[in-house]
Amino acid sequence: MxxxxxxxxxxxxxxxxxxxxxxPEIISAFLDAGGTLIDxxxxxxxxxxxxxxxxxxxxxxxxxxAPLGQRVDCSRRNLIRQLDDLLEQLRTDHxxxxxxxxxxxxTPPEEVAATLQWAVDSGRVRYAGVRGYRGWQLAVTPxxxxxxxxxxxxxxxxxxxxxxxxxxxxxxxxxxAPLARGVLAGRTGRAEAHTYLSxxxxxxxxxxxxxxxxxxxxxxxxxxxxVREREGIDAVTVGVSNAAQLRxxxxxxxxxxxxxxxxxxxxxxx
Numbered sequence: 345m346x347x348x349x350x351x352x353x354x355x356x357x358x359x360x361x362x363x364x365x366x367x368p369e370i371i372s373a374f375l376d377a378g379g380t381l382i383d384x385x386x387x388x389x390x391x392x393x394x395x396x397x398x399x400x401x402x403x404x405x406x407x408x409x410a411p412l413g414q415r416v417d418c419s420r421r422n423l424i425r426q427l428d429d430l431l432e433q434l435r436t437d438h439x440x441x442x443x444x445x446x447x448x449x450x451t452p453p454e455e456v457a458a459t460l461q462w463a464v465d466s467g468r469v470r471y472a473g474v475r476g477y478r479g480w481q482l483a484v485t486p487x488x489x490x491x492x493x494x495x496x497x498x499x500x501x502x503x504x505x506x507x508x509x510x511x512x513x514x515x516x517x518x519x520x521a522p523l524a525r526g527v528l529a530g531r532t533g534r535a536e537a538h539t540y541l542s543x544x545x546x547x548x549x550x551x552x553x554x555x556x557x558x559x560x561x562x563x564x565x566x567x568x569x570x571v572r573e574r575e576g577i578d579a580v581t582v583g584v585s586n587a588a589q590l591r592x593x594x595x596x597x598x599x600x601x602x603x604x605x606x607x608x609x610x611x612x613x614x
Contacts, residue, residue, distance in 0.1 A: 345378030345597055350578050351516030353489035355441065355471045357381040357399050359572060360597060361518065361581035362590075368392055373587040377594040383581050386433055399440045401518075402430055403475050403492075406445035418448035420459045427468060441490055443473035453484040461487050473518075479505030488515055495519035495577070497528060497548050497567055497613040498540045507576040516578040522571040523582065528552060529564035544613070551612045555605045564589075565596035570609050573601060 346359045361381030362374045371382070371393060380399040384390070390398065404426035405418035427442060442463055444456055460472035464487075473490035474482060482491055491510050493502040499521070510517050523529050524540045528549070552563045559566065572580050584590045601609075 348578050350490045352514035353471060355489060357579050359579055361579050363581045363583035364388060369587050370584060370590055373590050381579055384434060395436060401441035402439055403443040403445035416446045416448045418444050418451045418456050420455055423459050427463060438468055438470060440470045441473050442469040443475045443492060446476045447481045457485050457487050479509030482509050490516045490518055492518040492520055494521045495571055496522045496524045497570060497609060498524040511576050517576050519571050519577050519580045522568050522580050523564055528567035548613050551609055561596050562592055565593060568593055569601050570606060
């Protein structure tokens with residue numbers, strides 16, 4: 345698995361990242377394939393693995409369980425509290441990449457940026473990032489080396505603002521949900537799939553399936569390759585349910601999409 349620099353920074357991560365794993369066998373298979381980047385959250389158990397082998401990333405500032413309208417709190421007080429709690433739960437003294445989970449209109453960007461810098465200066469964090477930001481929000485938050493955003497054949501909003509802004513600012517982009525929560529892997533019956541179901545979904549799925557058949561890959565591998573090869577994307581994080589799903593994706597990393605197929609998928613998903 346290739347290692348890539350994130351933006352203009354010295355941070356190196358595997359081209360494929362693992363979204364919050366729960367099973368040790370998944371983590372083991374990921375590390376065996378050369379992976380390093382793991383997105384962690386509360387409850388993650390990494391006790392059986394060497395910290396030196398892991399590039400840990402996490403986000404703070406968002407509480408999905410809070411009442412509507414109170415879920416985002418990126419004040420200095422709350423960010424630091426959540427960071428310290430997370431470090432204690434993970435039994436580690438630092439995160440490699442710590443991000444603000446969402447833009448908070450009630451906290452000045454200067455306060456957010458200063459808090460991120462404080463975390464780096466204190467040694468709790470090696471690099472700072474953001475998630476779910478728009479281009480202008482990224483521009484007013486200095487000191488950031490990475491921006492994470494959902495990006496797939498069925499969700500291309502990041503191309504409008506974020507990716508161009510990140511490229512201009514020297515900020516790396518980490519793409520999340522490249523399989524559209526499983527829809528591009530054919531799992532359209534899941535509860536979260538409805539967000540991606542539209543008049544073009546079937547057309548995109550058919551195009552990915554046709555490309556997969558011609559290349560000897562799965563539709564999921566084709567969808568992942570399309571995102572991984574996009575200009576401005578430094579890494580892609582995936583969530584898997586078992587080691588077999590992970591191997592299906594890691595085994596395909598050495599295969600590049602022919603330019604004609606990449607362009608065809610680009611055209612049909614617009």
